[in-house]
Amino acid sequence: MEGMARTGTAGRSLTLQIPIFYKLFVSMLFVAVIPIALIGIMAAGDTGGIVSSIGLPATIFLLTLVTLSIVVMWSFFLASSITSPITQLSEVARLVSMGDLRNSEVHVMTNDEIGELAGSFNRMINSYKILDALAREDGE
Amino acid sequence: MPLNEHLTAILREDLGPSAGIVLSKCTKKCLGKSPAELTPADLPALAEACHGAVRPTLGENVAARIRQGILSLQA
Numbered sequence: 001m002e003g004m005a006r007t008g009t010a011g012r013s014l015t016l017q018i019p020i021f022y023k024l025f026v027s028m029l030f031v032a033v034i035p036i037a038l039i040g041i042m043a044a045g046d047t048g049g050i051v052s053s054i055g056l057p058a059t060i061f062l063l064t065l066v067t068l069s070i071v072v073m074w075s076f077f078l079a080s081s082i083t084s085p086i087t088q089l090s091e092v093a094r095l096v097s098m099g100d101l102r103n104s105e106v107h108v109m110t111n112d113e114i115g116e117l118a119g120s121f122n123r124m125i126n127s128y129k130i131l132d133a134l135a136r137e138d139g140e
Numbered sequence: 141m142p143l144n145e146h147l148t149a150i151l152r153e154d155l156g157p158s159a160g161i162v163l164s165k166c167t168k169k170c171l172g173k174s175p176a177e178l179t180p181a182d183l184p185a186l187a188e189a190c191h192g193a194v195r196p197t198l199g200e201n202v203a204a205r206i207r208q209g210i211l212s213l214q215a
Contacts, residue, residue, distance in 0.1 A: 123156040
């Protein structure tokens with residue numbers, strides 16, 4: 001595994017490259033810290049007014065709801081950011097394996113491991129297309 | 141590193157394992173020589189030949205990038 005964050009050039013723009021390992025690692029820490037942070041806020045802030053107005057069970061329920069909402073939204077965002085390029089790559093691989101080279105370009109814009117995989121995949125498909133074209137040319 | 145290896149490395153960025161074959165075909169077709177005999181003076185003609193060979197199959201973006209890469213060796 002290379003450095004936690006490294007810069008790479010995509011075209012002419014400078015982009016920050018964060019490996020998926022670290023994205024997941026930080027996300028897990030973030031999710032683990034949310035309940036602790038909420039308890040800290042409760043302890044540090046003047047929450048006695050809230051507890052006395054809506055009651056302790058309702059306060060706990062509210063905090064649980066807030067925590068769950070944040071965790072669900074964050075997990076959904078993270079899961080879709082990882083799986084959607086893989087799904088796209090898988091669909092293109094399926095088309096190519098069936099001999100369809102027309103729509104075989106993968107448009108993955110991420111600069112992590114999946115972006116590198118997509119770049120390698122595109123290179124492989126380009127090679128296949130060129131060899132196919134040369135073979136046709138030689139046959140004519 | 142010999143010029144033909146530089147050229148193969150540039151073509152490999154987009155064409156992968158077919159880079160050597162494309163270089164060989166374009167060099168022979170356009171200049172009538174082998175890749176090992178290439179000189180810096182051949183680069184403009186080779187860049188155009190590779191651009192023309194790649195564009196119908198892989199599109200203008202890839203072809204232009206290859207042409208630019210080959211011409212950058214002139215400097």
